[in-house]
Amino acid sequence: MAVRPNTLKSRKWPALMLAVITLALLAYVIWRVDTSPGTDDAYAQADTIDVVPDVSGRIVEMAVKDNQRVNKGDLLFRVDPRPFEDELARAKASLVALDKQIALTRRVVTAQQYGADSVHALVERARVTAAQTAETLRRTQPLLAPGYVSAEDVDRVRTAQRAAEADLVAARLQAQQATSAVTGVDALVAQRDVVLADIALMQFRLDMTTVRAPFDGRVVSLKTSVGQFASALKPIFTLIDTRHWYVVANFRETELKNIRPGTPATVYLMSDTGKRFKGKVDSIGYGVLPDDGGLVLGGLPRVQRSINWVRVAQRFPVKILVDQPDAELFRIGASAVAQLNPQLNPQAANKPRS
Incomplete structure (x- = not known):
């Protein structure tokens, strides 16, 4: 009977140690989870973009295939450039024709300006003549009373003075008409800016027929090929950004x-x-x-x-x-x-x- 309590006491020690170890492990696990959290509820992710053409047209070249890796600047696909080349050529031809028209108009304007300058010279001549006849009339009229000149002479001078005034008015009207007839090239120059803008737009559209990779990536979801008509802003495939x-x-x-x-x-x-x-x-x-x-x-x-x-x-x-x-x-x-x-x-x- 004296040995049994010692036996029970010796059996409790392993159970107590096991409980202590279990509590210590549990505390460690809780500390570990709290300080170094982990999870298997996770998945890989990367940024993606939809590759779309900026212009509509038939695909004439498909340089990639599904799931292929590409580098920045690599050719992805090409839309038929011929319609855009024709538009660009037509715009450039319009510019050449407009430049020739501007040059011709400038020559016409120069000739018109010469004519206006000539008429202004006639105005100056008529003004001088009118001033001279008026001065002659002013000097002649006082000579009529003393009898140094006849009334006929005074009438002749007065008629000449009136004719000179009429010629001056007519010359001034001709000068106004000649000045208003002088055209300009401002409208044509403004039209040239419009043509230049059209050329830049056509060049941009032609450049957009070639689609290149904007970054290193991988092609996915490619379900088309050469011959497909590509609509602007409609995705052709998806490109995964593999940089990150x-x-x-x-x-x-x-x-x-x-x-x-x-x-x-x-x-x-x-x-x-x-x-x-x-x-x-x-x-x-x-x-x-x-x-x-x-x-x-x-x-x-x-x-x-x-x-x-x-x-x-x-x-x-x-x-x-x-x-x-x-x-x-x-x-x-x-x-x-x-x-x-x-x-x-x-x-x-x-x-x-x-």
């Missing part, structure tokens, strides 16, 4: 308190779990669509947060910019796993979010 790859990871709202832009991260794709990639948090989502009622806002990501009767914390997308991604491994929508390490960057973790 992201992993969008959905974290529980309870884990967001230590996550900041710049927080270091480690990610890997499910297609190759042996390759790890470094990255940093680019941004944190500030809105998702609630599935349990309330106001529904369009354009926000929808994340389910209720599982049957169990209510779980809402999850928000955290966008992680990947450093040196594998261009052959990353695909939009590929499953990923993300692990954040806020403790590796205390400044970023402690920085208040804007």
Whole structure:
């Protein structure tokens, strides 16, 4: 009977140690989750654009194929340039014809100006003659009373003076007519600016028949070929911007308190779990669509947060910019796993979010 209590006491120690170890492991796991949150609810993402022609026309050359990698400046496809070449040639021909018309008009204007100058010279001559006859009449009239001149002489001078005045009025009218007849080239010069604008527009349209890659990327969703009529602003295919790859990871709202832009991260794709990639948090989502009622806002990501009767914390997308991604491994929508390490960057973790 004296041995039994010692036996019971010796059996309690392993159970107590196991409980302590379990609590310690649980505390470590909770600390680890709290300080280094991770999730496998993640996927790869990249920016994309719809490649569209700026002009309509039939595709005469398709230089890429579906899922092909391209570099910035590479030819993607070409629209038939012949209609635009004809328009450009016609606009340039209009410019040549207009320049010739301007040159001819300038010669006509020069001749008209010479004529107007000649008429103005006649006006000056008539003015001098009229002044001279008026002065002659002024000197002759006082000589009539003493008998030095006859009344006939005075009448002759008066008639000459009136004729000179009439000639001056007629010359002035001719000068006004000649001046108003002088045309200009201002309207033609303004029309030339319009033609130059048309030429620039036609050249732009011709240049737009050749579509090149605006950045390094990968062609996807290509479902057409040579011979297809391409409409302006209608997508031909999609181009993935492979210069920057992201992993969008959905974290529980309870884990967001230590996550900041710049927080270091480690990610890997499910297609190759042996390759790890470094990255940093680019941004944190500030809105998702609630599935349990309330106001529904369009354009926000929808994340389910209720599982049957169990209510779980809402999850928000955290966008992680990947450093040196594998261009052959990353695909939009590929499953990923993300692990954040806020403790590796205390400044970023402690920085208040804007």
